[in-house]
Amino acid sequence: MANTQPAISWEVKEYEHRQRGVDWFWAIALLAGVIIGIMDFETGKQELKQILPLIENQSGLSNYTEQVRQRLSAKLLTPTQTQTPTTPQ
Numbered sequence: 001m002a003n004t005q006p007a008i009s010w011e012v013k014e015y016e017h018r019q020r021g022v023d024w025f026w027a028i029a030l031l032a033g034v035i036i037g038i039m040d041f042e043t044g045k046q047e048l049k050q051i052l053p054l055i056e057n058q059s060g061l062s063n064y065t066e067q068v069r070q071r072l073s074a075k076l077l078t079p080t081q082t083q084t085p086t087t088p089q
Contacts, residue, residue, distance in 0.1 A: 048072050 048068050055061045055068070 045072060 048071055052065070052068050052072070055065050058065075
């Protein structure tokens, strides 16, 4: 007599829909914002690494070069903390 049962079988529960509240959507938006911010920060560091060799030996850009180096070493400067340019003597 032949066995009529399949070789593999399983049972699963059906998806249970739950209503999401406003807090859930805010949490997802916040998480997405943090992830996008981290990705943008890393992309910016990659761009600064590409710019640094181009500006290192340019006269008059030493202050900017130092700011790029500080940003690459994670010592980020906000616009209110930027250094004032020094005048050559």
